[in-house]
Amino acid sequence: MKDFLLVDFEFTTYTKPVGRPRGFFSEIIEIGAVKLTGAELNEDGKIQNFVKPHFYPKQAKDSMDFCMITEKDMKKGIEYPEIYEAGQTYFVAWGTEDYKVLNTGCERHKIENPVQYEDYLDLAEAYKLWKGDELTTGLKRATEEQEVDTAGLWHTAYDDAANTGKLLVRMLEKGWTPELYFEQKAAYDAEKAERRLHGR
Numbered sequence: 001m002k003d004f005l006l007v008d009f010e011f012t013t014y015t016k017p018v019g020r021p022r023g024f025f026s027e028i029i030e031i032g033a034v035k036l037t038g039a040e041l042n043e044d045g046k047i048q049n050f051v052k053p054h055f056y057p058k059q060a061k062d063s064m065d066f067c068m069i070t071e072k073d074m075k076k077g078i079e080y081p082e083i084y085e086a087g088q089t090y091f092v093a094w095g096t097e098d099y100k101v102l103n104t105g106c107e108r109h110k111i112e113n114p115v116q117y118e119d120y121l122d123l124a125e126a127y128k129l130w131k132g133d134e135l136t137t138g139l140k141r142a143t144e145e146q147e148v149d150t151a152g153l154w155h156t157a158y159d160d161a162a163n164t165g166k167l168l169v170r171m172l173e174k175g176w177t178p179e180l181y182f183e184q185k186a187a188y189d190a191e192k193a194e195r196r197l198h199g200r
Helices: 057-066 071-075 080-084 097-109 123-131 139-145 157-173 178-197
Strands: 004-011 028-037 042-050 091-093 120-122
Touching: 004 097, 004 157, 028 097, 028 157, 042 157, 091 097, 091 157, 120 123, 123 139, 123 157, 123 178, 139 157
Parallel strands: 004 091, 091 120
Antiparallel strands: 004 028, 028 042
16 A cells, blocks of 8 residues: 655735735745555654745744744744655645645745645545535544544644544545545546536
């Protein structure tokens, strides 16, 4: 079985109605990751780092407060390009935002994104398709539905990544597979394209 790298990013946002800096984009300020390997999906490494916002540090404070990141934490933070030192290229995350933020950050820092979109497994979409739901479920609710024994604090990168990993393991135990997801996703995308073609 292929190894899994469960990833969660915390990143800056700007929600105020006025004062948005020209060209503002969300910057990663914390990375959490857990690697699961082998048939038993044992934890085989983890990453927990703060990342210094390079372009809009003044706008990061609200997001840091929300994620309980202190100025002391950020002083120990790494620079953006260093988040790739582990060399992992297969990401599993809850939703598409992590990939979008990663890709935009790479573009603005003028470095190559090591993760191809086709290697990015959106577990939130996989969970929705697996259950046959119309809407995407939040990570916390999904872990409750599957009776996953979660730990840590929500909206902290490492804990969210670890809890996503626990949910992934539970889904695999119940018969879900990445191959099933990619099949369901292809059918779902084809159906959406057909509806758009006919204006439905």
